[in-house]
Amino acid sequence: MIAQMTSPRKPRVLAIAEAANPEWVSVPLVGWSLATALREVAEVHIVTQVRNRDAFIRAGQVEGRDFTAIDSEAFARPLWKLAEVLRMGEGKGWTMVQAVNALSYPYFEQLVWKAFGPGIRNHAWDLVHRITPLSPTVASPLAGRCARAGVPFVLGPLNGGVPWPKGFDAERRREREWLSYLRGAYKAMPGRGATLRSASAILAGSQHTASEIPARYRDKLIYLPENGIDPTRFNKRAAPEPGALRAAFVGRMVPYKGPDMLLEAAAPLLRDGRMTLEMVGDGPLRASLEARAAALGVTQAVTFHGWLDHHEVQDVLCRCHLLPFPSIREFGGGVVLEAMALGVVPMIVDYAGPGELVTEGTGFKLPCSDRPGIISAFAAALEALAADPAPLPAMAQAARERVHARFTWAQKAAQVAQVYEWIAQGRPGKPPAFP
Structure with missing residues (x-):
C-alpha cells in the first residue's frame, strides 16, 4: 500500500x-x-x-x-x-x-x-x-x-x-x-x-x-x-541602443543549431549596416563560420565571442533586441527562456522545445521547413524588423512577464x-x- x-x-x-x-x-x-x-x-x-x-x-x-x-x-x-x-x-x-x-x-x-x-x-x-x-x-x-x-x-x-x-x-x-x-x-x-x-x-x-x-x-x-530560469542569475534587463537591429546567437556552433543558416539569412542586413550580430559559443563550425562571414563581407558587423560565463552572456544579450535561434532539433530551449527573461525577443523555428515556450506576442515562430526555407523565413523576418522595429518593445515586455510568471x-x-x-x-x- x-x-x-x-x-x-x-x-x-x-x-x-x-x-x-x-x-x-x-x-x-x-x-x-x-x-x-x-x-x-x-x-x-x-x-x-x-x-x-x-x-x-x-x-x-x-x-x-x-x-x-x-x-x-x-x-x-x-x-x-x-x-x-x-x-x-x-x-x-x-x-x-x-x-x-x-x-x-x-x-x-x-x-x-x-x-x-x-x-x-x-x-x-x-x-x-x-x-x-x-x-x-x-x-x-x-x-x-x-x-x-x-x-x-x-x-x-x-x-x-x-x-x-x-x-x-x-x-x-x-x-x-x-x-x-x-x-x-x-x-x-x-x-x-x-x-x-x-x-x-x-x-x-x-x-x-x-x-x-x-x-x-x-x-x-x-x-x-x-x-x-533563476532570476538571480538572469537579473538584468535588455536596453539596446537605438539604431541598427541588434541580435545575438547563443549556443554551441554545431550543425543542428543553425548558426550557419542565421549568418546566411542576416548577410544582406549585416553588409549594409542595418544589423549587428553577436555570436556567443564555440564548436566545430566556428572556423567555417568565421570564414563564411569574411566571404560574405560581413565581418565588420559580426563578433565571435567564443564561450562566455553566464554573467558575460547576460551582458551581451542585454545589448540586443533579438535572439534569432534557428535550431532545428532543440529538446528544451533553455537559452530561449533566458533571453526572454531579460527582455530579448526570441525568433525561433517552430519545432520541439522552443516552439512550446514561445507564444504569440512573446516572440517570432517561423515554420520548420528545409534549409533554404528556414534561411528565407529568417531573412524575411529580420528584414521586416529592420524596417520596422516598433513591435519589439511590447514583445520584450510580454516575454519577460511570461517567463517570470511561469518559468522560474x-x-x-x-x-x-x-x-x-x-x-x-x-x-x-x-x-x-x-x-
Missing part, C-alpha cells in the same frame, strides 16, 4: 539527480536547479554522482546533511571514455552518449539502493523523485523497488528524442547521429515498461516525449517543460509540489495540468 502524506509538514523527498551541477549547463544545471528549488516545498536530500561533489560543496551544500555523492566511477568512467570514442568528435554523436549512459546508469541506482534502500523500506522518505537522467531511454531499477516498498516514485521531467526534421539528413550525418536511426528501439528495452508501470507520476518535459508514453500510463502523465525554478517547484500532493491524496481524478 502506498504511504500517504497526510500531515501538514513538508513531504520528505529523496531526489535522485545523477547529473546535477551548478557550475555546468544543460542537463546538469537543470538537475541542480530543480532539485535545490524543491527545498522550498519539501524536505529534500539530493543524491548525485561523485563528479558533482566539489561543486555542491562550493555552493554551500553540506555532504551527508544536504546531499550524498555516489561513487560509480568504477563503471561510469570507462564507459564514458568508450562513448567519447564512439561519438567520433567532440560535441557530436549525442545519441551514442545516451545509449552508453543507459548501460552505465543502472549501476548508479544499484549503489543508491545500497545506501538508501533500508531507509526507503522503512519509509524514511515520503517519496523518491528521479530528476535526472532526463532521457526517456534510461530505465530506473529504483522505480520497482520503491513500488514494492510502498513508497511513491516520481519520474522526470523526461525529454529527448525529437525526430530530425525532413531535409536535414546531411546535418544529421555531420552530427555523427548514426544511432538516431535506431533510437526507437529503446521502447523494447528491458526495464522501460517496469519503470513506467512502477512510477506514481511521470513528468514529460516536452509534448513529443509525452506522445511517446504508452496510452495505458496517460492517467499519471503530466506535461511540465524541463527548463526554468520557484514556479517549477510549486508545480511539482502539486504533483506530490496529488500522489499523497491517492491520485484522485486527473493529474494536475499546467497550462
Whole structure:
C-alpha cells in the first residue's frame, strides 16, 4: 500500500539527480536547479554522482546533511571514455552518449539502493523523485523497488528524442547521429515498461516525449517543460541602443543549431549596416563560420565571442533586441527562456522545445521547413524588423512577464509540489495540468 502524506509538514523527498551541477549547463544545471528549488516545498536530500561533489560543496551544500555523492566511477568512467570514442568528435554523436549512459546508469541506482534502500523500506522518505537522467531511454531499477516498498516514485521531467526534421539528413550525418536511426528501439528495452508501470507520476518535459508514453500510463502523465530560469542569475534587463537591429546567437556552433543558416539569412542586413550580430559559443563550425562571414563581407558587423560565463552572456544579450535561434532539433530551449527573461525577443523555428515556450506576442515562430526555407523565413523576418522595429518593445515586455510568471525554478517547484500532493491524496481524478 502506498504511504500517504497526510500531515501538514513538508513531504520528505529523496531526489535522485545523477547529473546535477551548478557550475555546468544543460542537463546538469537543470538537475541542480530543480532539485535545490524543491527545498522550498519539501524536505529534500539530493543524491548525485561523485563528479558533482566539489561543486555542491562550493555552493554551500553540506555532504551527508544536504546531499550524498555516489561513487560509480568504477563503471561510469570507462564507459564514458568508450562513448567519447564512439561519438567520433567532440560535441557530436549525442545519441551514442545516451545509449552508453543507459548501460552505465543502472549501476548508479544499484549503489543508491545500497545506501538508501533500508531507509526507503522503512519509509524514511515520503517519496523518491528521479530528476535526472532526463532521457526517456534510461530505465530506473529504483522505480520497482520503491513500488514494492510502498513508497511513491516520481519520474522526470523526461525529454529527448525529437525526430530530425525532413531535409536535414546531411546535418544529421555531420552530427555523427548514426544511432538516431535506431533510437526507437529503446521502447523494447528491458526495464522501460517496469519503470513506467512502477512510477506514481511521470513528468514529460516536452509534448513529443509525452506522445511517446504508452496510452495505458496517460492517467499519471503530466506535461511540465524541463527548463526554468533563476532570476538571480538572469537579473538584468535588455536596453539596446537605438539604431541598427541588434541580435545575438547563443549556443554551441554545431550543425543542428543553425548558426550557419542565421549568418546566411542576416548577410544582406549585416553588409549594409542595418544589423549587428553577436555570436556567443564555440564548436566545430566556428572556423567555417568565421570564414563564411569574411566571404560574405560581413565581418565588420559580426563578433565571435567564443564561450562566455553566464554573467558575460547576460551582458551581451542585454545589448540586443533579438535572439534569432534557428535550431532545428532543440529538446528544451533553455537559452530561449533566458533571453526572454531579460527582455530579448526570441525568433525561433517552430519545432520541439522552443516552439512550446514561445507564444504569440512573446516572440517570432517561423515554420520548420528545409534549409533554404528556414534561411528565407529568417531573412524575411529580420528584414521586416529592420524596417520596422516598433513591435519589439511590447514583445520584450510580454516575454519577460511570461517567463517570470511561469518559468522560474520557484514556479517549477510549486508545480511539482502539486504533483506530490496529488500522489499523497491517492491520485484522485486527473493529474494536475499546467497550462
